[in-house]
Amino acid sequence: MKIKLLSILAGVGMAMSNVQPALAQAQTEPIKFALCYDLSKVYAFAVPQVAQAARDYAQILNQKGGIEGHPVEILVQDHGNEPQRGIECYEKMKREGAITFDFFSTPVGRALLPRAMQDNNVMISSFTGRSDAVDGDVFKWIFPIGPTYWSQAANNIQYIKSKSNNNLKGVKIAFFYLDTAFGLEPIGVLKTLAAKEGFDLQLFPNPLPGNNQSGAWSQIRRFNPDWVISWNLGNMHVVASREMKRNAMPMDKYIAVNWFNEVDIANIGADAAKGIKRGTNVVGGQEHPLIQQILKDLYDKGKGNGDRKHTNDIFYNTGLATYAPVFEGARLAIKQYGWPLTSDKMKRGLESLRNFDANGLIAPVTVTAKDHGGGGKTRIDMWDGAKWVPETGWFSAYDDVVQESAKKESAEFAKSKQ
The missing domain is CATH 3.40.50.2300 (Response regulator)
Incomplete structure (x- = not known):
């Protein structure tokens, strides 16, 4: 009996020794976010700063242990605002295991949208692309989080x-x-x-x-x-x-x-x-706590992912505004539905965002299965000769008109795909 018990314990010990590395590997497996961007042509005046911000934000998260224990990887590739190159980037990033895909270009995003939907892959289209994609009933995998055009x-x-x-x-x-x-x-x-x-x-x-x-x-x-x-x-x-x-x-x-x-x-x-x-759609300047932390922990130590001067630019802040909800959606997905993080879990994580404002960086957004936009709030800023001054608070207007337009356009899109 004693020998049998020892044999069982030994077997359990061997099983546990196999489980521990598996658990460690699961804890350290990265979450990959694909940024197929125009870094060289039409949008080259803005998009590199957006990518720089996403990388800086990921680095800050990784210094704190990542997202629910998983390091964040930002995969960036240039598509030159050309739909065919965007398709090539998308296919490559799929093979590399990206969990979300972002094209930051209205023409490229429009070209890739049907493919991402067919593949059941989460596509981020904040501040660009089709405005009717807020209709989550039709565009189930597309997330234009934040105000559309x-x-x-x-x-x-x-x-x-x-x-x-x-x-x-x-x-x-x-x-x-x-x-x-x-x-x-x-x-x-x-x-x-x-x-x-x-x-x-x-x-x-x-x-x-x-x-x-x-x-x-x-x-x-x-x-x-x-x-x-x-x-x-x-x-x-x-x-x-x-x-x-x-x-x-x-x-x-x-x-x-x-x-x-x-x-x-x-x-x-x-x-x-x-x-x-x-x-x-995002606060300007460098006063926000996240930007202050990035400056202190990265740029003051020579560890930033680009030129420091770009951190004082609304395009940089737009990159943070784009990925704050995405990273939070990934956190909610893992917290609620566990690892491994799949496209479906990521989708449900983003649809769990409630009144999220990234500590005052953006207007509060609430994303649901039906509304992938989050509310459509903006504000008007005015240049006073030295700085940008808010003329209004965050607000949305004519929601009925915007929603009616979205339903009409999305219905036409759905009909064309039947």
Whole structure:
């Protein structure tokens, strides 16, 4: 009996010796997030800072033990804003075991969306891509967490309404946009709101490369708008500011899309840019505790993942805003559903986000199986000549219009896939 008991204990000991390494391996197996980005062409003025922020954030998490004990790996590859290269990157990252896929490009994201859905892979499309992808009933694997271009445009209209005695009838609004999928995205919602509120909307396309704007601004001057909403990128804003000055149009009537940063301000001139506004989805500056920790623990020690100057840029903050909900979703997934982390668990983890604001970095987002956007809140910031000053708190407007548009477009998408 004693020998038999010893044999059993020995067997248990051998089994436990095999379990321990397996447990250790499970605890240290990394979580991989794929960033297939345009690092070299159209979005190269912004996207490298987004990737830099994601890497810095992952490094900070890893110094604290990772996500639920698992190190974070950020896999980055350039697609040059070319859909075919985006497909190649996606397939490569699949083979490398990525748990989420992010393309940070409206044309590339639109091209990859059907493939990611067919593969049941989680695709992150925060601040880019199809606005109707907030409809989780149709786009089950797509997560445009944060305000879409539709929400941002609607919120800009609400801001203009608040500055027009809450009456938009007869108000002239020029929509000056880059003539690409990115620039075209908000037009449907703007037309719906114009019909609803009675303002005079006129559209002024800006063909690529976007820097020859004199003809468009001559037309805008003849329209004589009360406000200009600009859906342009990088140096296009700088050119637009010069054209506004040349056409004697006040800078404080210009509301830029969120892709307007501190470099643009410097190129316009801090004093010349005074009064200009932008819709934004993340706090600016370096005062947020996460950024302060990154500066202290990484850049002060020469361990940052890029140039320190980029940490004082709204594009860098946008990278943090993109991955704060993603990392939290991964944490919730593992905490609630256990390891290994699968695509389905990651999906359910993201759909568990409730009133998450990353300690004040972003507007609170609540993501559900039906709503993959999280609320659509933005705020309006104004450049006062030295810094960005919030003109509003976080808010969302015309939610009924945005949701109705999303349901209509997503239904058409679903029908086309039948």
